[in-house]
Amino acid sequence: xxxxxxxxxxxxxxxxxxxxxxxxxxxxxxxxxxxxxxxxxxxxxxxxxxxxxxxxxxxxxxxxxxxxxxxxxxxxxxxxxxxxxxxxxxxxxxxxxxxxxxxxxxxxxxxxxxxxxxxxxxxxxxxxxxxxxxxxxxxxxxxxxxxxxxxxxxxxxxxxxx
Numbered sequence: 001x002x003x004x005x006x007x008x009x010x011x012x013x014x015x016x017x018x019x020x021x022x023x024x025x026x027x028x029x030x031x032x033x034x035x036x037x038x039x040x041x042x043x044x045x046x047x048x049x050x051x052x053x054x055x056x057x058x059x060x061x062x063x064x065x066x067x068x069x070x071x072x073x074x075x076x077x078x079x080x081x082x083x084x085x086x087x088x089x090x091x092x093x094x095x096x097x098x099x100x101x102x103x104x105x106x107x108x109x110x111x112x113x114x115x116x117x118x119x120x121x122x123x124x125x126x127x128x129x130x131x132x133x134x135x136x137x138x139x140x141x142x143x144x145x146x147x148x149x150x151x152x153x154x155x156x157x158x159x160x161x162x
Contacts, residue, residue: 008055008056008057008136008137008138009028009031009054009056009057010025010028010031010054010055010158010161011025011026011027011028011030011031011037011040011052011053011054011055012024012025012026012052012053012054012154012157012158013026013040013041013044013051013052014050014051014052014053014145014150014153014154015044015045015046015048015049015050015051016046016047016048017046020153021148021149021150021153022153023150023153023154023156023157024044025157025158025160025161026040026052027040030054031054031055031056031086032085032086033085033086033089034062034073034086034089034090034093035089037052037062037064038052038064038066038071040052041064041066042066048067048119049065049066049067049068050065050066051063051064051066052064052065052066053141053144053145053154054086055137055138056080056084056086056087056137057084057137058136058137059077059080059083059084059087059137060075060076060077060080060087060137061076061130061137061138061140061141062074062075062076062087062090063076063115063116063141065112065115065116072111072112072114072115073090073093073094073111073112073115074109074110074111074112074113074115074126074130075087075090075091075094075109075110075111076107076109076137076140077107077109077130078091078096078099078107078108078109078110079099079107081098081099082098082099090110090111091110094110094111096110107130107131107133109126109127109130109131113126113127116144116147116148119148119149120147120148120149121144121147121148125147126144129143129144138158141154142154142155
């Protein structure tokens with residue numbers, strides 16, 4: 001399993017305060033800990049639910065949305081579960097087996113494809129973004145942030161990472 005925390009690894013929490021989106025960087029250690037990540041997101045109340053976005057390496061991203069008691073989890077690439085602890089934890093959470101070697105040649109998203117549908121990003125668009133092999137995970141997340149209306153706060157949060 002790869003556990004190198006690199007400069008490309010980050011986790012952010014996104015939430016609505018008053019009528020605007022706010023974004024804050026979470027500790028980088030949460031890029032390897034799904035349970036800790038969900039716990040951290042629960043600490044940030046929000047009317048529209050709390051969103052967690054995690055980018056790991058050049059490989060994949062995870063999106064989590066907490067809406068009341070509901071937990072929605074999305075993994076951009078199921079094959080990342082072979083190499084990365086967070087991706088493995090997402091599959092465990094979703095009760096999906098780690099893919100066999102013969103299934104590792106195709107990038108496929110798993111989890112709640114409709115995670116952002118009520119915010120204007122449907123399943124087809126989310127699938128298209130996460131399947132775009134020309135984009136790095138942080139670029140995919142920026143595209144999602146743009147579609148959902150919080151690109152500027154998202155970029156400001158990432159700028160604090162250096």
